[in-house]
Amino acid sequence: MKAAILGYGTVGGGVADVLYENKEQIAVRAGEAIEVKYILDIREFPGDRFESLITHDFEQIANDEEVKIVCETMGGLKPAYDFTKRLLESGKSVCTSNKELVAAHGPELIRIAKEHNCNFLFEASVGGGIPIIRPLLSCLTADRIDEIAGILNGTTNYMLTKMDKEGCDYADVLKEAQEKGYAERNPEADVEGYDACRKIAILASLNYKKTVNYEQIYTEGITAISTADFAYAAKCGKNIKLIGMCKEIGEKKYAMVAPFLIGDDNPLYGVNDVFNGIAVHGNMVDKVMFYGRGAGKLPTASAVVSDVVEAAKNIGKASEIVWDDEKITLDDKNELTFAYLVRVSGFEKDSDYKTVFEGAKYVGNNTAEDEFAFVTEAMTEGDFLAKFAALANAKKFVRVMM
Amino acid sequence: MKAAILGYGTVGGGVADVLYENKEQIAVRAGEAIEVKYILDIREFPGDRFESLITHDFEQIANDEEVKIVCETMGGLKPAYDFTKRLLESGKSVCTSNKELVAAHGPELIRIAKEHNCNFLFEASVGGGIPIIRPLLSCLTADRIDEIAGILNGTTNYMLTKMDKEGCDYADVLKEAQEKGYAERNPEADVEGYDACRKIAILASLNYKKTVNYEQIYTEGITAISTADFAYAAKCGKNIKLIGMCKEIGEKKYAMVAPFLIGDDNPLYGVNDVFNGIAVHGNMVDKVMFYGRGAGKLPTASAVVSDVVEAAKNIGKASEIVWDDEKITLDDKNELTFAYLVRVSGFEKDSDYKTVFEGAKYVGNNTAEDEFAFVTEAMTEGDFLAKFAALANAKKFVRVMM
Numbered sequence: 001m002k003a004a005i006l007g008y009g010t011v012g013g014g015v016a017d018v019l020y021e022n023k024e025q026i027a028v029r030a031g032e033a034i035e036v037k038y039i040l041d042i043r044e045f046p047g048d049r050f051e052s053l054i055t056h057d058f059e060q061i062a063n064d065e066e067v068k069i070v071c072e073t074m075g076g077l078k079p080a081y082d083f084t085k086r087l088l089e090s091g092k093s094v095c096t097s098n099k100e101l102v103a104a105h106g107p108e109l110i111r112i113a114k115e116h117n118c119n120f121l122f123e124a125s126v127g128g129g130i131p132i133i134r135p136l137l138s139c140l141t142a143d144r145i146d147e148i149a150g151i152l153n154g155t156t157n158y159m160l161t162k163m164d165k166e167g168c169d170y171a172d173v174l175k176e177a178q179e180k181g182y183a184e185r186n187p188e189a190d191v192e193g194y195d196a197c198r199k200i201a202i203l204a205s206l207n208y209k210k211t212v213n214y215e216q217i218y219t220e221g222i223t224a225i226s227t228a229d230f231a232y233a234a235k236c237g238k239n240i241k242l243i244g245m246c247k248e249i250g251e252k253k254y255a256m257v258a259p260f261l262i263g264d265d266n267p268l269y270g271v272n273d274v275f276n277g278i279a280v281h282g283n284m285v286d287k288v289m290f291y292g293r294g295a296g297k298l299p300t301a302s303a304v305v306s307d308v309v310e311a312a313k314n315i316g317k318a319s320e321i322v323w324d325d326e327k328i329t330l331d332d333k334n335e336l337t338f339a340y341l342v343r344v345s346g347f348e349k350d351s352d353y354k355t356v357f358e359g360a361k362y363v364g365n366n367t368a369e370d371e372f373a374f375v376t377e378a379m380t381e382g383d384f385l386a387k388f389a390a391l392a393n394a395k396k397f398v399r400v401m402m
Numbered sequence: 403m404k405a406a407i408l409g410y411g412t413v414g415g416g417v418a419d420v421l422y423e424n425k426e427q428i429a430v431r432a433g434e435a436i437e438v439k440y441i442l443d444i445r446e447f448p449g450d451r452f453e454s455l456i457t458h459d460f461e462q463i464a465n466d467e468e469v470k471i472v473c474e475t476m477g478g479l480k481p482a483y484d485f486t487k488r489l490l491e492s493g494k495s496v497c498t499s500n501k502e503l504v505a506a507h508g509p510e511l512i513r514i515a516k517e518h519n520c521n522f523l524f525e526a527s528v529g530g531g532i533p534i535i536r537p538l539l540s541c542l543t544a545d546r547i548d549e550i551a552g553i554l555n556g557t558t559n560y561m562l563t564k565m566d567k568e569g570c571d572y573a574d575v576l577k578e579a580q581e582k583g584y585a586e587r588n589p590e591a592d593v594e595g596y597d598a599c600r601k602i603a604i605l606a607s608l609n610y611k612k613t614v615n616y617e618q619i620y621t622e623g624i625t626a627i628s629t630a631d632f633a634y635a636a637k638c639g640k641n642i643k644l645i646g647m648c649k650e651i652g653e654k655k656y657a658m659v660a661p662f663l664i665g666d667d668n669p670l671y672g673v674n675d676v677f678n679g680i681a682v683h684g685n686m687v688d689k690v691m692f693y694g695r696g697a698g699k700l701p702t703a704s705a706v707v708s709d710v711v712e713a714a715k716n717i718g719k720a721s722e723i724v725w726d727d728e729k730i731t732l733d734d735k736n737e738l739t740f741a742y743l744v745r746v747s748g749f750e751k752d753s754d755y756k757t758v759f760e761g762a763k764y765v766g767n768n769t770a771e772d773e774f775a776f777v778t779e780a781m782t783e784g785d786f787l788a789k790f791a792a793l794a795n796a797k798k799f800v801r802v803m804m
C-alpha cells in the first residue's frame with residue numbers, strides 16, 4: 001500500500017522515520033506493507049535519506065491512484081484544508097496531526113470522508129503520542145463520559161513545572177522554553193491557552209458528538225501565574241496546572257481552559273515537564289487517566305502512523321466517528337463549582353475576608369508583597385466572582401480543582 | 403441483541419447494572435440495543451431487580467440461539483473453562499473478567515473463537531476498568547513495545563500506600579485490607595504477587611503474540627516489605643510499589659514481578675491506593691501510562707461491557723487478536739539491570755560495603771534495628787546477587803527501578 005506525506009517538517013519527518021524503522025511491525029498490524037511514495041514540501045532536501053520521494057507538486061499525489069493514505073503534517077489551515085478536502089473527495093484517507101484543521105473543520109471533513117468511503121483520522125491532534133481519541137471512542141463505550149480534564153499543552157506544562165520545582169520567574173522560564181525550542185518566538189498560542197482550547201474543543205465535540213466551537217470556550221492562559229501563586233499553592237500541598245476541561249451536569253454542558261491548583265490526590269498532579277495527561281471520568285468506570293508525551297517528533301508521528309494502520313485496515317470503509325456540524329451552545333461557566341485561592345493586600349486581621357467568604361481557610365502571608373492568601377469553600381463561580389468583587393483589597397485569584 | 407451473564411457476583415451484578423443503566427449510550431455505540439436475557443447462578447435472588455432473569459441451567463443459555471454474547475464473570479477455572487469453550491463452539495462471543503481463565507487458556511479460547519467466527523474478549527482481565535488491552539493492540543500499532551511495567555494489583559497497592567503514607571505495619575495493614583473487603587481471608591494470590599503475575603503474563607503474551615507461561619515468571623510478593631524499607635526509600639525520595647513487568651532487549655525477553663523502589667520521575671509513583679497504572683514503552687512513542695481503578699464492581703463491569711459492545715459490532719467476524727499456543731522461553735532475569743537498596747547489620751564504618759559495591763551511596767541508618775542501608779549503582783541482577791552474597795552482615799535488599 002502506498003502512502004504520502006504532506007509537509008516534511010518535524011512531524012512529517014517523524015512519520016517517514018516511523019513508517020521506515022518499524023515497517024515489519026506495521027505491516028503485520030496493517031495487514032500489508034505500507035510504503036511512502038511521495039513527500040510534499042516546497043523545500044529541497046539534498047542528501048536526506050528520503051530525498052528521492054520529495055515532490056513539490058500536490059497534484060502528483062492527488063492524482064496518483066496508488067496512493068491510498070496521506071499524512072497531513074503541514075499544520076495551519078492553508079493549504080492544509082483545501083488539500084485534505086481534495087484528497088478525501090478522491091477517496092484517499094487522510095491522517096493528520098493538525099489540531100487547528102480538526103478544530104475548525106472536523107465535522108465537514110469527517111462527512112466528506114464518509115461520503116467517499118475513506119477516513120479522516122486525527123489521533124495526533126490531541127495529546128501527541130498518547131492514545132486518547134481512539135480509547136475515548138472505541139474503549140470507554142460502556143460509560144457516559146461526564147468529564148474530561150487534561151493537561152493538553154506541553155510547553156506551558158514545562159514552564160509551570162519549572163516555576164513550581166525551581167521557583168523560576170514566568171519571564172525567565174518562558175525565555176528558557178523558547179531557547180529550548182519548546183515555545184515559539186510568539187508564544188501566544190501556548191501561554192494564552194489557545195492550543196489547549198482547540199484540543200479540549202476536539203475532545204468535547206467527540207464526546208458530545210456535536211460541535212463545540214472553540215471560540216465559545218472561556219480561555220485563560222498562564223501569563224498571570226507567578227511564583228507567589230506557587231508558594232501559596234505549595235502551602236496547600238498543591239501545584240498549578242493549565243487544565244482544559246469539559247463537563248456535563250445533567251443536560252448542561254460546560255467547557256473552559258484555565259490554570260488550576262491541583263492536589264496530589266488528582267492523577268494530573270504528577271504530570272510534569274512536557275508530558276500531557278488526560279483524565280476522563282465515566283459514570284461507571286470512575287476516573288481513568290492517559291499519560292505520555294504530548295508533543296515531539298516521534299511520539300506525535302507514532303500517533304499519526306497508528307491512524308495510518310487504522311486507515312489501511314479500513315480501506316473502502318469509513319470509520320464510525322460521529323461529529324455532527326450542529327453547534328452546541330455551552331452553558332455559562334459561572335454555574336460551575338470550584339474553590340478559589342484568593343490573594344488580598346494587607347494583613348489578614350484588617351480584612352473582612354471571613355465575613356465575605358464564610359468558611360474560608362487562611363493559607364499564609366507574603367510580607368514582601370504586603371499580602372496574605374486564603375482558600376474559599378466550594379462555590380459556584382458566579383457566587384465567587386460577586387464576592388471577590390465585593391472584597392476590599394482583593395488582588396487576584398486562582399481556581400482550585402475540586 | 404440478547405446477552406447472558408454467567409455468575410451474579412460482584413462483577414456479574416455490575417455488568418447487569420451497566421447494561422441496564424447506560425442502555426441508550428450502549429445501543430448507539432453497539433449499533434443496536436443489548437438486553438440481558440439470562441443470568442446464570444446457583445443461588446436465588448428474591449426481590450432483586452433482575453430476579454426474573456436468573457436461571458440455574460447453563461444449557462438453557464448454551465442452546466438459546468437468540469443469545470449472541472455471554473459475559474463470563476464467575477472467576478476460577480471450573481466450570482468457567484468448560485462453559486466458555488462450549489459457548490464459543492456454538493458461535494457465541496464470550497467477554498470475561500477472569501484473568502485465571504485467560505492466563506491458563508487464552509490462546510486455545512482465541513483459536514476456538516476464530517474457528518467459529520465469534521470473539522473471546524478479556525479487557526477486564528487486566529487493569530479492571532482501565533482500557534489497556536485494546537489500546538495495546540489497536541492504538542499503539544506504530545510502535546515496537548519493548549517494555550510494560552505496571553501496578554496491576556489494587557489490594558497490594560492499597561497496602562503499600564498505607565505503609566508509605568501512614569507508616570502502618572504490614573500485618574496491621576493486611577488486617578485492615580481484609581476488613582474492608584479489599585483482601586481475601588487467604589490473601590496469598592494478592593500479597594505473594596500471583597495475581598499480578600497472571601496479569602503481566604497476559605500482557606506479555608499479547609505483546610509477543612506467543613504464550614508467556616505465568617509459571618515461568620519470577621514472582622516475589624510484598625510479604626517481606628517493612629516500614630523500615632519505606633523509611634529508607636523515603637530518604638531516597640522514592641516509594642515502593644509491586645510491579646509486574648516484561649521487557650524485550652534485542653531478541654531477549656524477560657518478565658518478573660517484584661516490589662521496586664520508584665522515584666517521582668516515574669509516572670507510576672503517584673498511582674496510590676486501590677488504583678492501577680500500566681506504563682508502556684514504545685520505541686517511537688516513548689512512555690505512555692494508563693491509570694484507573696484496577697478492580698471494583700462498576701469499573702470492572704465497564705470493561706466487560708466495552709467488550710460486549712465490541713462483540714456486538716463484530717457479530718460473525720472474529721477479532722484480530724494474535725496469541726499463539728507456542729510457548730516463549732523467557733530469558734534469565736539475572737541479566738536485567740537494576741540498582742538495589744541494601745540493608746546491612748551494624749555500622750557503615752565497620753562494613754566493607756564500598757569495597758564490595760563500588761560507587762554505592764549511603765542512605766541512612768536505623769539504630770533501632772542496628773543497621774544501615776545503601777543504594778548500589780546500576781548492575782545486572784546476577785552481578786548483584788553474587789556481591790550481595792559476599793557482603794558480610796547483608797540482611798536484605800529491594801530493587802530500585804531504573
